[in-house]
Amino acid sequence: MLRFDSDYMETAHPKILEKLVEINFDKNTSYGFDSYSESAREKIRKACGCPDALVHFLTGGTQTNKVAIDALAESYEAVVCASTGHIATHETGAIEACGHKVITLEGEYGKLLPEALGKYMKDFYSDENHEHAAQPGLVYISFPTEYGTVYSKDELMQLRKICDEYSLRLYVDGARLGYGLAARCCDVTLRDLASLTDAFYIGGTKVGAMIGEALVVPKPDSVKKLFVQVKRHGALLAKGWVAGVQFDMLFYDNLYFDISKNAVDNAMYLRDGLCALGYELYLDSPTNQQFIVIENEKLEKIKDKVGYSFWENIDGEHTVIRFATSWATEKSQVDELLTLLG
């Protein structure tokens, strides 16, 4: 059966497992103070152009969002995000579990537009009763978004400007960061993220790692006692090198970017094929997630032959589904999918 359900179905890029096998019986220092983690941190700092950045390896997206938001925001502060933001919809209230309200603004295909944020903040402080409302302290965006879209550098700069105006921190959920940066239309780089945000994470779980997300805090003074806070969230790995090795390999010889490009290339190939077959795209995604409108009748015929994600019922006769390519997708698999859909 073909599987385009998600981008976290395979275990890890082979180089990572090879490395783990190679060092299996080495005796490592714990809690991330090992040489692989240190090397990975250095590579990431270099790639981001911020030599003083704090870099901490965590094991999942929700965990990283919790740790980062709780570290960046005052205990009483709220988070502002698009209504489709992962923290607002699919994290079981994990951010509220730390005491932070999540305020949602209407977005556009997953993006929180600067205009919407600017208007919200202006209205907020215009309201003479704003001290009775939850206080926005941090803006959360995902890059790429849950809909596969990406922000332009100009949009990020506008968001940053609003954040500066209202003393908000800007945090980027980069669960699929590689796929966003690899988008052909993308004019944003790791260095841009490092200079424009207060923190972001480089997603590993969905981009070649067995496990692991790299939280990057460009200016180390932005958070206090990060190590302690990580542990307090139950997020500190005793065998820190297991996560360190992932990123030490991914950031060696451009691997993270190369495998991200593979996913996007296959997604674009898939998109072109879908259009050629006459399918309507639900939205224009330049990354590894492709959304199409499909007739229910057709869907019924293929549903046992390919894995996909259900997204939305359009009407009684059409459905939106998502196909996700990944670092491990092969062109031949896309060909098979197109044949099936043809």
Added chain:
Amino acid sequence: MLRFDSDYMETAHPKILEKLVEINFDKNTSYGFDSYSESAREKIRKACGCPDALVHFLTGGTQTNKVAIDALAESYEAVVCASTGHIATHETGAIEACGHKVITLEGEYGKLLPEALGKYMKDFYSDENHEHAAQPGLVYISFPTEYGTVYSKDELMQLRKICDEYSLRLYVDGARLGYGLAARCCDVTLRDLASLTDAFYIGGTKVGAMIGEALVVPKPDSVKKLFVQVKRHGALLAKGWVAGVQFDMLFYDNLYFDISKNAVDNAMYLRDGLCALGYELYLDSPTNQQFIVIENEKLEKIKDKVGYSFWENIDGEHTVIRFATSWATEKSQVDELLTLLG
């Protein structure tokens, strides 16, 4: 200057202060185990027709909402309410501070309609990924709402039915409960609230008490160790009798209902007068809060002569403002207001 800003501008009904003066040097048992609190609890249980109810006196609405919701909901559960619900808009994230997400549904003039709740719950459990979302555990409504509207008994019964179907608790914020029950169109009684909800509170601060809200849990098994939970929220009064006396007086000889009726009568008198003067009502409120659309030019002329609440800018030339009557309002004050507005 005339003051119709809010319903919590005067201190207390004179009978309450008289009683406190009378017993000032009596030596009372602390933490609510005094005779006044016990007497007040008994009166409330009788008025609600639930002899086993837990009744606890607290000092404010946000506090009572926190305590009640946190006691009724599992730690990981979310609260569902109308987007205008007080807990969603004007409590600084106090519910999230206890770890509970607040999920908002679009309401109708402050009311969470049964249809909206039913659809939300049905959709929630239809989504195969619902275990990744915050789990609705409790429904919050206000009675009357923040817009002065009231639910019919039939609507409450429908909400209850949905709650039963999906194992949700139903909680009523009764900050202005007296004014809701006194509405001429209201077919809901204290006994109905006691039989249809898992908890509600009888607002005192806005209805004649100096301080105090009476949280009522009709079935005592609905919450565990309420006394402990109250204290853990910093909400236990050492001098519990101070709050007890408020309700012992308010529930003596129908006082709570009589003074509520006074506020509503004056509100209706005001409403009739406003209509006679040609003002447009922003919405049809049967309780002590009246909302009108006023020309900015007119507003400019009266604004230094009367206290009111700003509600909303309609366009560049009109504004919605609120006048609130209270237990202490006198008809002559309404006459003065109408003269001013004429």
Added chain:
Amino acid sequence: MLRFDSDYMETAHPKILEKLVEINFDKNTSYGFDSYSESAREKIRKACGCPDALVHFLTGGTQTNKVAIDALAESYEAVVCASTGHIATHETGAIEACGHKVITLEGEYGKLLPEALGKYMKDFYSDENHEHAAQPGLVYISFPTEYGTVYSKDELMQLRKICDEYSLRLYVDGARLGYGLAARCCDVTLRDLASLTDAFYIGGTKVGAMIGEALVVPKPDSVKKLFVQVKRHGALLAKGWVAGVQFDMLFYDNLYFDISKNAVDNAMYLRDGLCALGYELYLDSPTNQQFIVIENEKLEKIKDKVGYSFWENIDGEHTVIRFATSWATEKSQVDELLTLLG
């Protein structure tokens, strides 16, 4: 029956109730922005010698401790106190409810001695694994302590020095502050507290107020958005003037200090009488709480004639009990007690 159970059995100093009756139908601005609260804040700032201090009125000790500690400590920081500290023993885990661990050190009759704190902090940072432990961020002491004892100015200065050395904030629970300051041996003033601590509260509930504690933050920059944080804890009073009036009266014409002196004078008179009768003092308390060792046989005889607090079983034949005088105690009542005990 004679009642020496506690110092919060009467309602309020008569001047306070008189004032509330006087202003009952005045229409006040809400949430503490009224003239009485403002006047009370000014008087307290003056008495403390800190014209810029934040002063906020709250309704109880546990609530004030929660608000203050949560505002002064980072979300991940722990509180250090004596093992007898009220937050450690009698607040149902209210501090932990905000996420802060309470670390207890052995004290001496309720006092956290500078030596104990200094040793703890030195050991803490000497431990190479200290980043795996809860991070001490704030020191909590009570003045007077739960055992009625008071710190000398020199002890407070030593504690302050240790706090400065280790970046700890110093917070004083002043539930019975008046009685501590009125102790004959006390060389500490309100001004000293204001200059040596990061925050403290002036207890009203136990010292003449009907309700209310005045939280004082001498340097306003020590906490952020206190108003918001108070509300988020459910601790904001809509009718703020009710608490404001308490302190406006208590800090007029030396009332707070005069009535505190009355309690202490009567306590000293009681103590002298007890010693003359041959009773063993459990400890040497210079304030309004007096602890004696009494034979169980004697206790049995008096227990229905006087209210007291059980403190501790010493052995099968002796018990420690506490008598508390208050602002409202009359010398004749002490005489009656001594007669009873004779």
Added chain:
Amino acid sequence: MLRFDSDYMETAHPKILEKLVEINFDKNTSYGFDSYSESAREKIRKACGCPDALVHFLTGGTQTNKVAIDALAESYEAVVCASTGHIATHETGAIEACGHKVITLEGEYGKLLPEALGKYMKDFYSDENHEHAAQPGLVYISFPTEYGTVYSKDELMQLRKICDEYSLRLYVDGARLGYGLAARCCDVTLRDLASLTDAFYIGGTKVGAMIGEALVVPKPDSVKKLFVQVKRHGALLAKGWVAGVQFDMLFYDNLYFDISKNAVDNAMYLRDGLCALGYELYLDSPTNQQFIVIENEKLEKIKDKVGYSFWENIDGEHTVIRFATSWATEKSQVDELLTLLG
């Protein structure tokens, strides 16, 4: 350099890595619904003799303690443990971060003795003010303890009895569970733990797994919506099979128990050797952690040649240090260590 610092220095038992390599490009269902996780759960249920048990794989000890305690205890309940309990000393206040106070009782070489627990609970409910204290709801013990000691089955039964008497849940931190069960003196089995506790975890990180702890809840009704609660703590693995494979291999063909026995055999061999060399054991540990008293002069000589854990300064001339063997330790390494110490 010889390394006896800890039992989590190597990566994983080779069979685990082999399996991960083997299945690397298989496409798995996420969030623990894969076949390896299911198989591992079945094996664990069988080994524990509880076919209905909930089994969830997590990534670390602190995380598992947080999730389990928060799921088993009411939001307002406290945890009782020995003063040396890991949650009390080395988890940065992670339990308090969920709102639960940790109450510590003096233990004996890491063990919370039934007598101590029984006395504490009896005293607790004898105190008429106990509703003002944090409410004990759960007992935490570690097996083996932080000092390497193990409870007898009789002790566990006594603890269970006290828990039943006072409606407490019993939870076992099994970070090193294999080493405890492998102790020669141990008369406790997995089945015993399953029948005597409300939850426990089978430690993987320290016993052969690359990553992973298996939380076991013998009676599924003991907790509600565990999956949701796991995610809310940021502890849900997208690639659940990575953890599942660990336990699927460890619980195949007795591997977990065999490698645990290796660690204990080497520890006993080390202990005998140490005694033969005349070293004083700090305590009698039957598991993989061995504590000795060593002269500082001797320590100075060896400290660059062997990794160990510093435990405690005894006096100016002696130090307690810990050597830990693990599943990966070889007898020849112990011989080298003994030679070095000779």
